Amino acid sequence: MGWFKKSTSSDERQSINWRVLKDMEGLDMYNDLSFETPVVFFKHSTRCSISSMAKDRLERDWAYEKEEVIPVYLDLITYRDISNKLSELYGIDHESPQILLVKNGKCIHTSSHSSIDPKKLSLHIG
Template sequence: MKKIDQITEFDEAISANKPFFLLKHSLTCPISASAYEEFKRFSENADSDTYYLAVQKARELSAHIAATYGVKHESPQVLYFKDGQPVWNASHYKIKEQALKEQLSN
């Protein structure tokens, strides 16, 4: 699980053309803390790259993703990217380790 906070870092992940998950995490929200723990457990054994950003420290990146891909910003929020596009996203209490694993088998 790698922390990113710059648009250039995100663009590198997109350019690699490999599937990856990205968590938009709020440092002050208890729901986000729970989602972060689920994401962390998932990332420890995932067969996919995993990234996260702290919304308070990466607002420009968070806004860039929402504007570029037309996915309304929420926090916490996980997006799954394949072929350079978000193909799935979930927010708040829907961010569970099992839900993330299911995306890998789809």
């Protein structure tokens, strides 16, 4: 019984086991997988400090098991063509940083910049 909440060490935290998206075939594969398990695409600009902060927040507050959601990382500077295809495929405007939650082949949630909050995903995953 103590006054202070035990802090969570980085070893105890749930970490994101990112799958890296590097080609169009991978995009097709993750879209197909979204019919079994929701997929979260994180579009990251490696040149942007806001994007780095959003990525850190995602990683720090991630609380999902691998069976609940598939986290996919996209370096949109290197793979801009894939980022453009994501926008086209799911009918969303490009932003950076940005997350897209895809379920059954449809983007059911998207957020960008400071609105990226992994806790909000639970409203859409279930």
